[in-house]
Every structure is written in C-alpha cells, then in structure tokens.
Amino acid sequence: MNKLLIIYGILLFIEFHNIVPAVSDMCIHDEVAIPDVPVGELTYRQMRGKREKHSEIFQPLNIHYYIDDIDPNTPENVILNLKIAFKKVVKFFQDSVAVRSSFNPFLIERSNCAQKWVNGINKNKCSRLKSGPEFCSIKETDYVIPDRYLNKLEVFDYTSPHPRHILKAGPGVKDANFFLFVISRTTSWCTENNVQAYGSYCRLDSYNRPVAGLLNMCPTYFSKKIYKASHYFHVIMHEIIHILGFSVHLYPKFKMCTSIYDCETPKKIAEVDSNGIQRLIFPELVKSMQTHFNCSEEEFGGPLEISQGRGKASEEMKYTSHWHPLLMYTSIMTPFIVEDEYIVIDNITLALLASTGWYRVNFTIAEYFHFGKGEGCKFGFKANCEDSKHLCSPKDAARNCDILRYTIGKCESIVPYHPCGVFKPNHEESCLDEINMQAKEYEQRCVMVTKTNVAEPNCLLTKCISTNEFEFLVNSTWGKCKTSEKAEINNVTINCPELGSICWDEAKLVNKTFCSWGSDEAIAVRMYFADQTYQQLLESDNIRNFKVSTLQAIAENLQMSVNHIVNATLTIFKGAFLDFTLCPPSNMSNDKLGALIEKTQKFLKSSSFIHIFKGATEFAVSSTTIVGDVCESEIK
Ligand SMILES: [Zn+2]
Numbered sequence: 001m002n003k004l005l006i007i008y009g010i011l012l013f014i015e016f017h018n019i020v021p022a023v024s025d026m027c028i029h030d031e032v033a034i035p036d037v038p039v040g041e042l043t044y045r046q047m048r049g050k051r052e053k054h055s056e057i058f059q060p061l062n063i064h065y066y067i068d069d070i071d072p073n074t075p076e077n078v079i080l081n082l083k084i085a086f087k088k089v090v091k092f093f094q095d096s097v098a099v100r101s102s103f104n105p106f107l108i109e110r111s112n113c114a115q116k117w118v119n120g121i122n123k124n125k126c127s128r129l130k131s132g133p134e135f136c137s138i139k140e141t142d143y144v145i146p147d148r149y150l151n152k153l154e155v156f157d158y159t160s161p162h163p164r165h166i167l168k169a170g171p172g173v174k175d176a177n178f179f180l181f182v183i184s185r186t187t188s189w190c191t192e193n194n195v196q197a198y199g200s201y202c203r204l205d206s207y208n209r210p211v212a213g214l215l216n217m218c219p220t221y222f223s224k225k226i227y228k229a230s231h232y233f234h235v236i237m238h239e240i241i242h243i244l245g246f247s248v249h250l251y252p253k254f255k256m257c258t259s260i261y262d263c264e265t266p267k268k269i270a271e272v273d274s275n276g277i278q279r280l281i282f283p284e285l286v287k288s289m290q291t292h293f294n295c296s297e298e299e300f301g302g303p304l305e306i307s308q309g310r311g312k313a314s315e316e317m318k319y320t321s322h323w324h325p326l327l328m329y330t331s332i333m334t335p336f337i338v339e340d341e342y343i344v345i346d347n348i349t350l351a352l353l354a355s356t357g358w359y360r361v362n363f364t365i366a367e368y369f370h371f372g373k374g375e376g377c378k379f380g381f382k383a384n385c386e387d388s389k390h391l392c393s394p395k396d397a398a399r400n401c402d403i404l405r406y407t408i409g410k411c412e413s414i415v416p417y418h419p420c421g422v423f424k425p426n427h428e429e430s431c432l433d434e435i436n437m438q439a440k441e442y443e444q445r446c447v448m449v450t451k452t453n454v455a456e457p458n459c460l461l462t463k464c465i466s467t468n469e470f471e472f473l474v475n476s477t478w479g480k481c482k483t484s485e486k487a488e489i490n491n492v493t494i495n496c497p498e499l500g501s502i503c504w505d506e507a508k509l510v511n512k513t514f515c516s517w518g519s520d521e522a523i524a525v526r527m528y529f530a531d532q533t534y535q536q537l538l539e540s541d542n543i544r545n546f547k548v549s550t551l552q553a554i555a556e557n558l559q560m561s562v563n564h565i566v567n568a569t570l571t572i573f574k575g576a577f578l579d580f581t582l583c584p585p586s587n588m589s590n591d592k593l594g595a596l597i598e599k600t601q602k603f604l605k606s607s608s609f610i611h612i613f614k615g616a617t618e619f620a621v622s623s624t625t626i627v628g629d630v631c632e633s634e635i636k
Contacts, residue, residue, distance in 0.1 A: 027335050028193055029242045029321050030307075032139045033200040035249045038111035040205050058360055061097040063090050063240070064106070064176035069143070069183040071219035078222045079184075085232035086182070089240060096350070096365040097244075099209065099358060105172030107151040108179060108203050108212050110134050122156040129155055129165070136181050136202035136214045140189065143181050143202075143214050149173070179203075179212040180240070190218030197221075199239045200247065208253040209358035213243035230340040238332055241349060245356040246333060248319045254282060255357025263357055270319060271299045275381050277324060278304045280352070288351030292369065295377035302348055303327040303380075305335050306417050323349070326414045327380045329371045329390075329422050330403060339425055342404060344369050370500055371403055385420035389498065394421035401446035401457050405501055406432055408446055408457045427591075431459035445502050447472060447481075450493040460494075464503035525600065527578045534576040543570065550578060557603050558582075558596070 065086050070079065112134055113126035133144045148170035154163035173179070189198055197217045201210030215236070245254075251270075255263035272278050279289075279301030286301050293300070303324035322335040330338060331346045346369035354361040372379050375388050385393045392398050392411035402409035402425045409423030431444040442463050449458040461473040468483035472494060479489035481496035488494075529537075537543060547570040555562040560582075568580035584596055 026193075026195070027238065027242075027322065028189060028195050028198050029200060029239070030248060032141070032189065032198050033242075033247050033249055033321070034138055034202075037137075037202050037204055038109075039208065040109035040111075040203060040211065057100055058098040059101045059175070059177065060094045061099050061178060061244075061359065062176050063093055063178045063180050064173045065090065065180040065182050066146070066149075067182045067184075068146075069185055071184050071186060071223075073223065074184050074219050075223055081227070081229060081232050082182075082184075082217060082222075082236075084229065085236050088233050089236050092237070092345070092365070093240075093244075096362045097353065098360040098362075099177050100207070102177040102205075102211075105174045106176040106179070107169060107172040108145070108149055109151045110153040110167060111203070113153060113155075117156065117158060120158050121161060122158065125156045126153060127156060127158070129153075129167075136212055138198075138200040138202060138214050141183075141185070141187055141198075141214065141216055143183055145181070145212075146170075149179055149212075177211070178244075180215060180243070181212070182215050182217065184217045184219045184222070186219055187216060190216070190220045195221065197235050197239050199243050201243050201250075204253075207255065207358060208250070209356070210243060210245065210250070213240075215239055215243065228340050230343075231337070234332060234337050234340055234343050237345065238337065241333060241353070242321055245353055245358065246349070247321045250356070251280070251319060254355055256283065256355075257357045270304070271301065273299070277327065277380070278306070278319065280304060280319075280355075282352070282355035284355040285348065285351045288348050292348060292374075293372055293376060293379055294374040295379075297377050300377060302352060306415075324380075324418075326391075326418045326420060326422065327372065329414060331369065331371075341406070342402075342425060368500060373500065374498070380418070380420060382419050388420075390422060391420040392423060393419070399423075399457055401448065401497075402426065405446040405497065406430060408459070429459075447497065447502075448495040449474070450495065451491070455495070462502060467503050468499050470503050525580055525582060527580075529576040529578070531575075534572065537572050537576050543572065546570070547578065551580065554580075554603075558599060560584075560596075 067079075067083070067086075112130040112132070113128070114130040115126070115128040117123050117125055117127045134147075134150055136143045136145050147168075149172065150167075150170050151172075152169035153167040155165040155167075156162075157164050189195060195218055197215060199213055199215035201213040203210065203212040205211045217235075252265060254266055256266055257263035266282060268281060270278050270280050279299065281299050281301035286299070289300050289302055290296055305320045305322040305324055307318070307320050320335075323331050323333045325334040325336065328334055328346075328348065330342045330344055331349055332343055333349045333352075337343060344367040345365075347363050347366035348369065350361045350363055350366050353359050371390055372388075375390065378384055379388060380391065385391045390403060392400065394411050394413040396411060398411045399408055400411070400423045401407075402423050404425075407425045407427060408429035408431070409426050411421045412424045413419075413421040431446045442461055444459045445462045446457050447460050447462070448455050449460070450456075463471045465471060465480075470481050471478050472481055472487075473479075474492055474494070475490040477489055479487050479494065481487045481494055483496060483499045485496045486493055487496055537546060540546065547568060550570075551565050551568055552562055555565055564583050566581050566583055568578065570576070570578050582596075582600060584593055
C-alpha cells in the first residue's frame, strides 16, 4: 500500500530568469568611451593579391570573451545567467557579422612603448618601455590585459639591429578576432549612476576597427534584482554593439567602401532635419531607414537621441551613441531597455554596423522591427502624433493596442523632449492567457473593434492563416481579417491590423524560443533531498515513479499545471537532487512572476509537502545542504 510521505525539499539555488523593471536605467556609454585609444598595426593577414576571393578574406566575427575580476559577492546564479547570455550573444555575431581575416591565432598589440626612434637603423621601432602592465582602459575603469592575449614587443638600442629587450608574444586565441574582457566590479559609475553595465572598446586595429573592449557588469545592479534571461542578453547585446562600432568617437573613423580596397572616411556624418532631429547619414544606414519607413528622402538617416547636456568635451560629442528613444522605440539601441519582450535587434542597427565598413552583415538575422514601418518621412513630426498608427498624444489618455498587440496599452510619453507618446504595454490588460506558453495556433491578441461607432481595443481569439490573413472570434462567430482591411461581423467592425502585427514569420523571431533551460522565461531549480531519502532511493526499484510524483506534488503546491515544469532530471549520485525548470506563461506580468518565484522559494525552502512514494517510509530532514541565502537576497 502506498504510504503518505513527507519530503522536505531543500533549495540550494534557484536560477532566476525573471523580473525586470519597466524602464531600466540609462546607458552611460558616451561618458565612459575614450576618444583616443591605442591603434595597432598588424592585425590582418597579408593578402596574396587583389584577386583573392572575398570568402578567404572574410571570416565570422568571433568574439572571445574572458570573464575575470568578478565581485566575490556576486550570486552564483547571476554569473551563470551572464555566461548563458554571453554564449548567445557570441553566437549571434558569429552568424550575422563577418570581418576581414585576422592573424591567427589572434593577438592584440602592446601599447606600452613609451618612445620610438625617429631616425637611424631602428627608425620607428621602440626605444623605451613604459613601466607597468598593459591596460584595457575606459574612463575610470582599467583592466590589466593578461599576457596571453598580447603580441610581442621588441625594444632596440640606437645602433644594434638586434633587440635589447623582448616582451614575448602570448599564445593568443585561435580563430578569434575580437577580445572582450568582462569584469563585474563595483565602480563609481555603478554606484553613482545606478547603471547595469557599461563598456567601450580599448584597442583599434589599423583599419580603426575595435579589436578589444572592456565590459563591466555592475554587481550592485545585478545582485539586487531578478531578471529574465532575455534581459541579460539584451543588456550585453546593447553594450557590445556600442563596443563594436555604435559609438560617437568612431563615426568619423567609419569607412565608406565601394570595394574592400577602395574606402574613404565619411565627409559628412549627420544632418539635422526640419524637425530638429539629428540623423546619421551613412549611405548603408540611410538605405535601411528609407526601406523601413518607406521614405525616399536623401538624408533620411538614423535618428539619434538628443544629447541631454552630458559630456561636451570633444567635437564628436555633439552626437550620441543611441537611437532616438521615441522614433526607434523597441530597438535594442535606444538609451534604455524597454520591456524585454518588445526589444528587437533591428535591421537599422545592423545597417549602422554595416556602415562602419569593418563588417559584412547578414541582414536576414535581424528581428522583425514593427515600429514605424511604412509610416513615411514625416513619422514622429511633432504635429503628427495622431496621424501615425504607432504614435499618440499622451495628454489624450487614449487606449489602443500596444505595438505587439499583447496588451491594451495606454498612451504614455517616452522622453520629455518629444511631444508624442506610444501605447505602452499594460500588463493589467493583457490579452495573452495561461495556455500561451505552448506553440500557439490560437491566441488572444489586441484588435480595434468598432461597435455603434465607438472604436475600442479588444482582446480577440485569433488564428493565423498566412502572414497577411487571420481568423478572429467575435460573439461566438469566426470571421476573417485581411491585412489593413476592415471586416464586419455581427454588427461589429474589425480594423484588421497591418502586415506583420499579428501573424509573423516565425523564422524572424530569433529569441522567442519555447521555455527551456537558458530561455527567456525559465526559472531553474535544484532541489536537494535529505540523506535518508537518498539511501531509500538507492534501494528503490521505482525511481521514475518518485520523480513523476514529486513533480506532480510540486505543481500542485504551486497551483500550476505540471506541463509548466520541464527538463526534470533526478540525480542519485553521492546524494539525491532534482533539477527542473519552471516555465511560467510567457505573458505573465512582472508582479505575478515575482509572486510565483516567491511562492516557489517559500515552498522549497521552508515548507514540507505531501507526496506519495511507493514502498518507502518517512524521511528525515537534512538541513546541512542549504548554502547561504542567495535566493533570499535575490528576492528582496
Ligand atoms: Zn547604450
């Protein structure tokens, strides 16, 4: 007969992948970027001749990252999340960006030659070294570059052809072409500005391409809150795009190339339009802007954030290193990350990288950027807030579908310097429901519905037929909607949304993966069982039953379907523990997600739960396996 057992699950750590503030803090890239960084000479492989094929000259951008100097108080789960995010970011660039082939293995040149001979047999060779180590420096943050990444440096006397002193080359990294040094150090930037992360490049090669950079993930920020996996990904992605080229001091160094042998630096970087918006006008970027917004104006370039009086030190600082937060709403490169579900790595940002002349970009990897699509040259002009589907006047307090039609949004201002607002996601009125975590044939989405001449946003059950046609359910009847048309059914009129707003090409959704370990919404849990449980499991012949019934008991306690628990693995080796991933519904609001995590934590940490396990007796509790209260501090 089955016995009623009480098993005490002891929580060792929970990998939180959750919770993000609605609007994160501003990025300080422009304040930490140094105008003049050391420039190397020997990064590229010698070309054998002009006829060498492009495929031999270019290779995938391969970022080698090295995580070092981590604040010892950084919770283990934060480090784990960061590592997962770095892997995803590196993969993204390998798949989407190529650079000229570098020397292999890749090394960066030392910059601590203090003086060179100006004449004699050793002209232009180093005559004297600076003391001290080799730094990768950005403003007020220095990192000592490990020798293994550094090329050799020879020091010569005036008369001898043989070097007097040699700093040896390190082994370098095979197939890499960029070094990213990642630290997590509490600096004044972190504490005074409350930033999450900041970084910049610290070495350029002979073409002025950044080849090394420093990224500091502020421990103060990352240890006090809980984030979704996608948030770590977005923060790192954003900073790396700055480091790779989206940076004020680099604009004048971009190469406009007609072929890879025929490049020149830009004569003109930006233009201010009649609406007072500064636009970067690199040709590749203008092309991409024209296509997206459907505007053929010649100087319709990428709109920049308006500088808020920060850092007026140099000429280039009249520009900024971010897109305009309203005109490029939801792009990865606006100065702050809006909600993670809404962020896209857009083709305009990729076009900026292509405009550098250092990279060849595969645009097919861009995520679908919906905002402002086809809205024309006058998009965001101050008098036209209401003329656009995506903009509104905050003073009207209007309601409409948010940009992804997941919620019924409220019109809110984005920045004080622009009078238009957008319909911000509003999780109080979410259209998505619990079952949404599954691959969805049917889903509720926000659609404008007109009843007796009043148009209101409504959540309707929809089903995609193709990218420009879907079915909807209204008053128990199914109707059909074609892109940008109107559909009438049961005395209500549906304003069918424009292309790409409900039925997307799934292939374009780079990061929207189903919940699994390392995915956007996952909460990974490891639960340790007491020694006695371990002993009994060793003797048991029905371990699978134990696992299944334990998962059912957990689901019951958390009042969620057992389908929301995935990737469960029971390990019985020198102890017993169960790893599993909780997949909350993808539409869950941050508050609800927070509550779920808290509930999970409380349940696993302090409560016992009732669980039937065939053929075993009651277990004793072992309290020795609790390691710190990492999760406690994460929650608060
Ligand atoms: Zn930034």
